[in-house]
Amino acid sequence: MRVLQLIDSLETGGAERVAVNLANALSKNMAFSAICATRKEGLLKKEIKPEVKFLFLAKTKTIDVKAVKKLNSFIKSNQIEIIHAHSSSFFLASIIKLFNSKIKIVWHDHYGNAEFLEHRNFKVLKVFSRLFSHIFTVNTTLETWVKANLKHKNVSYLPNFATLNKTIKVTQLAGESGMRIVCLANFRAQKDHVTLINAFKEVVEKHKSWTLHCVGKSFNDNYYSHIKSEIEKLKLEQNVFLYEQKSDVYNILTQCEIGVLSSKSEGLPIAILEYGIAGLAVVATNVGEIGDVILNHSNGVLVNSNSVNALAQAMLLYIENEALRLNHAKLFSKHIEAHYSEASQTKAIIKTYKQLLG
Template sequence: MRVLQLIDSLDVGGGERMAVNLANYFSENQIPNLLISTRKGGPLEKLIKSPNSLEVFSKSNVLDLATFIRILRKVRSFDPSIIHAHDSSIFWAALIKLLYPKAMLVWHAHYGGFSSANGRFGKKIKFLQAAIDRVIVVNSELLAWVKSDFSMIPKAAYIGNFPDRVSECHVEREKLKWIISVANLKKPKNHVVLVRAFSEFIKSHTGYKLALIGTMDDPEYVEEVNRVIQAEDVQEHVHLLGPVMELKEWFDKARMGILSSHVEGLPVSLLELGLSGVPVISSRVGACGDLLEAGRCGYLVEPNDSGELSMAMRNLVDNKEETRVKAMRFENKVKTEFGGDSFFRKYSALLGKY
């Protein structure tokens, strides 16, 4: 097995983090692998444990023929048996497959909105399906979509993401006052609802602070979030931190972690919070409901409902034993069901003979 991964960039994001986690897993298990970032590098480069397994290119657009030729040369030099394309990198991967047909092409679909009526790229990918040999999806909705709309693709499977390992954390969380959200500042992550819920929450639970951790590459959305922060008069309590690579410090001081998205696949950040023992609240979208076992492993709320989210925050803080049990269940679930070895067993079964 020789695995070539393609990703657009190494900015902070769930798909990008999984590409890095896979690269590290392959390297640790002596599986020849190469991760190609086609458009640019990014902060996640620092997390690659084997620098020789990474190549960064500077694709300017989808028609950048010069960069495509350089990448194709690298592909031929590496001689992969598997081309593993994440999200929108499937477009160039399909072209590479046409020119390098002996490799199996695997599309890894991370974005939960692919299957929606206005899903980005979703409809266009139908034109590529003849080139795709396997599909990995991150929730059951995406799997149903692939099976119904992509009849030419031989096999597809739902394989859960897995987090990078974190150190054990033993803290008295009941005394902590930080609430963290690890999600890039963009519309699907719905920080506006979170800020409004937090504003209501601190009226009865004083002293808490909210940290928004993630890239801030959408200036209009960041401005919208800041307007809501000012309108709710919580400027002294809400901190926009930008991307943070070493998250353990924040996991260690978090009373809770919140994901308020209205669109998700299977968020790696939620798995990382669980692995660190942080109690979680998540909107019921994508695979989040299944991850939290309908509320056994964390608190679930409907998306876009700041009132319900605020109530969940109060419940988490006020019901200490219930919260501790939920967090313990989720930590155990992530450890047993979402490790790299579990992913690789399912991955190998999906590939079959390659």
């Protein structure tokens, strides 16, 4: 099999990580694995294995003739059989299929606002979905939505998996060792850092030495400005630290004790899986598929979204109960390894590919 992963950028978002992880994993199991970034490169480019063929299009507009020609030439010269298109890249994949009728398109739906699907604009998607041979969704809510709204026959839920580069060590976090909490999430309103920061204020009132480290891509917008002003308003400048997207995620996570996510809406966030790989105790909001990964009070703590007090109490529970924290961290790590591994998901994907190619 010869497969191309198609993604808009290689910045450190969830869909981007999935695309790179798949390209790398599949390179071990098939004749040819490639990945194409259509609009932007990014930090994740460093994570692409040497055996994975990489293409960058530098696409600048919705219909970019130069980019289409470049991708079409790459597909023909490398005899690509399947384009695995992630998120909005389905549009370019569909254009390519008009020139290559035998190409199979697999679309991967990573839609992050699964809690607010009633607001999703899908008119263009519905038209092009007729060209898709199969659709993967990152959670069961999306699977149900796709079946109901796109009326597609071949749809399946594919849990995300995560891998981390353990060799890169660049970042040294502020704060005291053994007293750090990390939030690995791009600075978008959906991730609700504001609730997290207000909850952490309650933590600091009881435990002044603990620090919170928020790592992700900022967009230098009003939301990011609001986060910074909230930190200043609550006088948390010595306890809450903001970092741009980083390439040494594993190194960062292993400097922390607790991983937290305060999202209003999610699919199956890669960050949760990465917390498990790094052996952290986990606190997260009960949205999307998170409740299927964190077995509440068995291997982690779930709280309702947009609840400052509940989030604060969950963090305090782990801070004040080290034995519980270490036990849950160990159990969660084992759960991730057993159910969200690269091997199990790669096997499912290859099975689907083979069915499409007959």
